Amino acid sequence: MEKIPPEIMAQVASYFQVLSxxxxxxxxxxxxxxxxxxxxxxxxxxxxxxxxxxxxxxxxKQGLLERRRQGTxxxxxxxxxxxxxLCELVCGNLARRLLQAAQVSGGWPQDxxxxxxxxxx
Amino acid sequence: MEKIPPEIMAQVASYFQVLSxxxxxxxxxxxxxxxxxxxxxxxxxxxxxxxxxxxxxxxxKQGLLERRRQGTxxxxxxxxxxxxxLCELVCGNLARRLLQAAQVSGGWPQDxxxxxxxxxx
DNA sequence: TGACTATTTAGTCAAACAGTCAAATAATGG
DNA sequence: CCATTATTTGACTGTTTGACTAAATAGTCA
Numbered sequence: 501m502e503k504i505p506p507e508i509m510a511q512v513a514s515y516f517q518v519l520s521x522x523x524x525x526x527x528x529x530x531x532x533x534x535x536x537x538x539x540x541x542x543x544x545x546x547x548x549x550x551x552x553x554x555x556x557x558x559x560x561k562q563g564l565l566e567r568r569r570q571g572t573x574x575x576x577x578x579x580x581x582x583x584x585x586l587c588e589l590v591c592g593n594l595a596r597r598l599l600q601a602a603q604v605s606g607g608w609p610q611d612x613x614x615x616x617x618x619x620x621x
Numbered sequence: 622m623e624k625i626p627p628e629i630m631a632q633v634a635s636y637f638q639v640l641s642x643x644x645x646x647x648x649x650x651x652x653x654x655x656x657x658x659x660x661x662x663x664x665x666x667x668x669x670x671x672x673x674x675x676x677x678x679x680x681x682k683q684g685l686l687e688r689r690r691q692g693t694x695x696x697x698x699x700x701x702x703x704x705x706x707l708c709e710l711v712c713g714n715l716a717r718r719l720l721q722a723a724q725v726s727g728g729w730p731q732d733x734x735x736x737x738x739x740x741x742x
Numbered sequence: 743t744g745a746c747t748a749t750t751t752a753g754t755c756a757a758a759c760a761g762t763c764a765a766a767t768a769a770t771g772g
Numbered sequence: 773c774c775a776t777t778a779t780t781t782g783a784c785t786g787t788t789t790g791a792c793t794a795a796a797t798a799g800t801c802a
Contacts (some may be wrong), residue, residue, distance in 0.1 A: 504650055506643065508712075508715075509643045509646050509647060509650075510643050511715055512640075512646060512708060512711050512712060512715065513640070513641050513642055513643045513645075513646055514641075515711045515714065515715060516637050516638075516640040516641040516711065517637075517638070517641035519633075519634070519637040519641075520634050520635075520637040520638035520640075520641045521634055521759095521760080522627065522630045522631050522634045523760080523761095525630050525633060525634055526630060529625055529630075537778080537779090538778070538779060538780090539777095539778065539779085547760095547761080548761080548762065548763085549778080549779070549780090550761085550762075550763080550764095550779085550780075550781085551760075551761055551762075553778095553779060553780055553781085554760080554761090554780085554781090555760090557780080557781095563714070563715075563718045569768090569769085569779095571769060571770065571777095571778085572768070572769045572770065572776090572777055572778045572779075573769095573777085573778055573779080574778075574779060574780090580714055580717075580718075582710060582713075582714055583714075585710060586707060586710055586711070587633060589703065589706060589707055589710070590633050590636045590637065590707070591629075591633060592703075593636065593684070593701055593703055593704075594629075594632055594633065594636060594684075596701075597684045597701075642789095642790080644790080658748085658749095659748070659749060659750090660747095660748065660749085668790095668791080668792095669791080669792065669793085670748075670749070670750090671749085671750075671751080671791090671792075671793080671794095672790075672791060672792075674748095674749060674750055674751085675750085675751090675790085675791095676790090678750080678751095690749095690798090690799085692747095692748085692799060692800065693746090693747055693748045693749075693798070693799045693800065694747085694748055694749080694799095695748075695749060695750095
């Protein structure tokens with residue numbers, strides 16, 4: 501249907517990879533309320549500032565965040581709000597999947613792995 | 622705004638992680654044309670069948686694909702077409718970003734790292 | 743059953759990554 | 773300039789991950 505060049509594929513993969521970390525998603529969630537500095541994000545996430553700074557740097561490099569310096573502190577904010585649309589889409593997929601699994605199987609809301617009973621009698 | 626439980630965050634991260642690999646994106650792209658068996662996917666991707674089988678297994682476990690066995694060969698197909706919406710959203714983000722960078726800076730279409738000259742007077 | 747094919751799994755290796763602490767850098771105020 | 777505070781970066785560590793080969797499993801057919 502469409503031959504997609506490998507560099508584009510790699511770019512898209514990189515973008516998704518930025519979103520594939522709970523800590524980074526946590527940061528994005530915090531920043532939904534508005535811009536925030538490194539120290540506070542670190543404190544609220546429960547990690548060291550060094551660690552959070554790395555995550556922020558990565559997300560900025562990927563175009564998700566923007567930096568603003570004021571005095572000695574650095575504030576980060578969302579650069580492209582459409583990431584939230586992505587997250588909601590994924591949440592929707594997951595919810596649909598869980599619902600479906602619950603209907604079919606019985607109803608453990610947690611720890612889904614409905615892959616075993618497929619075609620083995 | 623919204624306190625999101627960490628397990629949900631981890632689930633979403635896992636979902637994104639599945640999409641964070643060029644090889645897996647390649648597979649998804651192939652499967653857009655219709656279902657396909659392991660060997661052919663492997664051949665078309667240029668990897669070993671063992672490797673591709675692992676990727677397919679992971680994607681199936683995450684709910685992106687479905688399996689169908691016919692004789693000794695196993696066919697995989699898309700379980701949830703909304704992944705393509707996700708990919709297109711990301712492509713849109715990337716394109717917008719590249720355009721913007723090209724306008725501001727000069728116009729290398731490759732190897733973007735427009736992070737140096739931002740706002741420090 | 744045994745040969746044959748297709749897929750999956752086990753075991754291994756090297757590269758990438760998240761996390762830490764400590765040192766380096768940047769901005770401000772005495 | 774020196775001290776202070778906030779952020780970034782360097783060096784290191786344990787874990788994860790994508791790839792491979794080789795062995796195991798599953799299904800078909802003579």
